[in-house]
Amino acid sequence: MRRITIRVLAGLAAAGMLTLTGCGTQPAATADGEPAATAGRTITAERLARLTRPHEETGMTLLEGPLLDERGRLLVVDVTAPAGEPKVIRVDVERGRGTPFHTDDRGAYTSAQFSPHDGRIYLTDYAHGEIVSLAPGGGDRRVFFTGEVDGAPMNPDDLAFDREGHLYVSDSRGLTEGTAEGRLVRIDRNGEKATVLAEDLAAPNGISFDEEYRGLWFSELTENRVSYLRLDAQGEAASRHTAIRVDGGIAQTDSIAVDAEGNLYQGLHGRPAMAVYDRHGARLATVEVPARHKGLESATNVAITPGGTRAYMTVSGPAGGYVYTFDALGQGIRQSNGG
Template identity: 75%
Template sequence: MRRRPLRPLAALAAAICLTALTGCGTQTAGPGDRGAGGPNPHTAGGPGGGGTVRAQKVVRLTTPHEATGMTLLEGPVFDERGDLLVVDVTAPAGGPKVLRVDIGRKTSRQVHTDDRGAYTSAQFSPYDGRLYLTDFVHGDIVSLAPDGSDPRTFFSGEVDGAPMNPDDLAFDRDGHLYLSDSRGMSEGKAIGRVVRIDREGRDATVLAGGLAAPNGISFDERYRGLWVSELTENRVSYLLLDGKGSVASRHTAIRVDGGIAQTDSIAVDADGNVYQALHGRPAIAVYDRHGERLATVDVRGRDAEGLESATNVAITPGGTRAYMTVSGPAGGFLYAFDALGKGIRQSNGG
């Protein structure tokens, strides 16, 4: 299933379709700061520039599923109670596709399952408070009540004459959705898009095209523009918005020296630092808004055995304790570290 260097979602889509056909930091007042892991040692000279931050294992949440042959955790997001929710992209029908994690007790339980979704991201809407999920395989956007009940299809169908493969999502202050549409991933063509859907799910427009398998997407700390990672080019583009729902300008902002690893999801902290998760290595590269590499958050030593990717990260809202989803043949894990800046909406889901 996992064929590097490409992220396995294209292969996953084929596997899921086949299965269907055959019947199958700072401990400051923020939620989630419950003491998982100890302090992070920092050493100078981390790969690609900056220092190295060693992440500590918190808990294993999943093991590879018999039906899909793998597990892939994604989309960590804190709810209002301080629990962390994650999605398992490859969970089979009936298996836990959304899990709620009690970090203090190091336990988890199923929040949602269904018979078809392959969910790659999760985030709560500032407009209606519901949890929104992207279904990469079927192109749907699904929403749930905060407790996982009342599933609804928010959006489905083509956008500008083409189907979507929605990967990650971000909300603006008013609750409108911005999606990375990873079309062309399996063919290696730069036909990916950034799509905007209004908060009622009625109007979907293409903001940017010609992107190389866009994956991570996040607003900057001031909501002036979007950071978008392009997996097959190992770069992060910046889309400056005009304040009227359109892109004013676009440029390559960061080139990621990842070796065999590729750019996955993105988060942004209160200081504007960009956390670029890596597929192909259990690590996150941290940059400032000017593209300087500040640090590499890494899983090291024996802990790294059987781990292939750090897909995403959530930073405790108002605090600096961060939790990243890490997966591979050894299973799906949560790892913790101290972020460089405090958590905000842009570092909580997506």
């Protein structure tokens, strides 16, 4: 992939940094002395590991798609890694060390997720319009889906699985042109049928089921908004509405994760921070990296330990690609582990 293409991809794939006003370190109090929600709460994340430096070939690095396996080991993708360098990295979260997990000479991967159907790791290749899968231990790369959907090629960014293993993908078509041509696409678990659930979207990026699998939260990068798509019993679109408007300033909305309480963790591109909302759209907290940590420009996504609250956030910039940790507001579930 040429350098300019990778740069454009990074601006697209890393979507979302949300600038929030009125932040303090302590929650406000109500008239009766009880804490008022947690509207002013700031959570400071701690640095766990530096995994990458900017690549000479692409001029940058961009970590995404954090994913925990059954043994608690973390996987992350490096969107801009050139051929031959690790495109998927395994992280020992106890030691804070990364080791190569997968590389190839083609993919520009923007997300990762385990399938509940076959247990394989699925990766979205934004640059080539493909979804590929790997064996749980790495290797055995297979192209799961490629080609046009309703007469147009895809730029798949993030993905989510339903309980049966069908895929729901954010297709960021139109990003580089600045046109609202994006879509949400459902692909059956055999890769044989693709259906457009929503279209004319402004560079959709983050996508996640809610905690009860009733619908999908998705973000639009160039509109800085999060919408909710309710699904029917067949997994088709039933209704759609704008749920949260993000005042991002120079930052834009990236990937989304959802915890067991239904809280949304909205990744940010343009600021190394993450905004946390409840299911009703109230902002609960902002996750920040320490101000003294310079050279960081995005916090793209997060994985929360299944059944626990330890969270792993991917953070990148000219200083390199890092993993930071913090305590999430709710326990981790499938919707907060990859995608």
